[in-house]
Amino acid sequence: MEILLIDLPTVKESGRLDFDFFSPSEEVEITLADGYKKDILSNLCTHIGTGKTAPRNSYPDTGVRILKVKNLQANGVDWTPKFFVTEEFYASAEKKARVYESDILMLCSAHNKVYIGRVSIITLFPREVKEDNDRCLCVGELIIIRANPEYIVPEYLITFLRLPIVQEQIRKMVKGQTAHLYPRDLKNLEVVIPPKKMQQEIAEMNAAAEAEYFARIRTAIEDLDGNRALIKNLILTGNDANR
Numbered sequence: 001m002e003i004l005l006i007d008l009p010t011v012k013e014s015g016r017l018d019f020d021f022f023s024p025s026e027e028v029e030i031t032l033a034d035g036y037k038k039d040i041l042s043n044l045c046t047h048i049g050t051g052k053t054a055p056r057n058s059y060p061d062t063g064v065r066i067l068k069v070k071n072l073q074a075n076g077v078d079w080t081p082k083f084f085v086t087e088e089f090y091a092s093a094e095k096k097a098r099v100y101e102s103d104i105l106m107l108c109s110a111h112n113k114v115y116i117g118r119v120s121i122i123t124l125f126p127r128e129v130k131e132d133n134d135r136c137l138c139v140g141e142l143i144i145i146r147a148n149p150e151y152i153v154p155e156y157l158i159t160f161l162r163l164p165i166v167q168e169q170i171r172k173m174v175k176g177q178t179a180h181l182y183p184r185d186l187k188n189l190e191v192v193i194p195p196k197k198m199q200q201e202i203a204e205m206n207a208a209a210e211a212e213y214f215a216r217i218r219t220a221i222e223d224l225d226g227n228r229a230l231i232k233n234l235i236l237t238g239n240d241a242n243r
Contacts, residue, residue, distance in 0.1 A: 042187035051138035111178035155203035
């Protein structure tokens with residue numbers, strides 16, 4: 001068991017009582033390299049805010065697409081699970097919850113704070129969304145982060161947001177017993193800003209590394225499935241299908 005002693009004025013000033021806030025698992029100080037700058041997230045984005053969740057049991061089988069937490073995956077947005085809202089709900093939520101290509105979506109509400117801060121980026125809309133005039137929303141459990149390309153490359157920003165040291169900073173912003181991250185707090189996250197050319201190089205390097213990683217994962221899964229099928233055949237029939 002680890003015991004922390006924090007002076008009362010520090011606790012009062014922070015307004016926090018949770019252990020993780022005062023004892024982060026990662027270092028949270030970032031030293032700037034020469035030629036790099038630092039600014040808060042709100043100054044680098046045109047929009048930071050949550051989506052809007054439709055009333056329970058009000059998701060029709062067709063309509064306007066809406067992204068839920070289930071659509072967020074480590075390798076990007078998974079469009080396979082399809083969720084829709086009515087035209088009426090879309091009209092009421094469009095201004096607040098509409099998403100666009102290159103938007104970053106961050107999980108901001110969960111039963112366990114370890115999930116908060118998970119991010120995916122909308123690279124391209126699927127054809128059916130394109131054919132619907134790019135109309136798409138996201139639920140209120142997600143924060144929409146719309147980078148301003150004049151200041152920061154969206155693909156670099158999501159790479160930065162996924163760094164363990166940055167994820168630790170985001171978790172320090174989480175509040176409440178039912179873990180929640182508020183846009184007003186996230187807006188104050190400090191972002192390291194390399195020169196534009198370096199941002200692009202970092203984004204491309206990350207994309208290549210992720211593509212290779214997930215390709216290896218797919219190959220490993222295929223190999224495992226194949227071996228399990230062989231083992232099943234040996235157990236049930238005693239025959240080796242490869243012989």
